[in-house]
Amino acid sequence: GQQLNQSPQSMFIQEGEDVSMNCTSSSIFNTWLWYKQEPGEGPVLLIALYKAGELTSNGRLTAQFGITRKDSFLNISASIPSDVGIYFCAGQPMETSYDKVIFGPGTSLSVIP
């Protein structure tokens, strides 16, 4: 079945540093989504990408839909303590007829003040 891989698994960075994480798949996806989850809460949508090559920003966050449609990256600039959390990539497989979404295992981000 479809599977998403995320790297790195975890990151420890200094406040103010930029962060980059990515997500890859062995199959083609129609949509890429990036979510953030904080302890005890559900995932919150950060950025949605719908076209190959699309580059979208949301404040300090920037994400891109890979040209091959098998990968995506998320960058966070000038990290702050509230960026701490687990970041999940998620994608809608090409062969599904509705918006079923598959999630990656997540990248855990820790920001050291």
Next chain:
Amino acid sequence: DTGVSQNPRHKITKRGQNVTFRCDPISEHNRLYWYRQTLGQGPEFLTYFQNEAQLEKSRLLSDRFSAERPKGSFSTLEIQRTEQGDSAMYLCASSRGEHGYTFGSGTRLTVV
């Protein structure tokens, strides 16, 4: 409308008991999803409703699990004869078919 609401937030139950969770989606969203999330993992798809019709069930959803969405609004997820392996966060999400899902805060189930 304040988003997707899930109740209860936490549930502790003894092995073998039945439990039921409720999800109230965003009112104008016709699509509703249940996911399960275990510690250190991403959410795993369980089932999907479009209005009141249950259109897909994951093989993760054993015979002990049943989900309903009787009037196309709120949904319930029932687990019968709970097992320790059922301990997880159960997440509900809703959408209109674009712009990604909106998740609730989840119900954390602990089976002792």
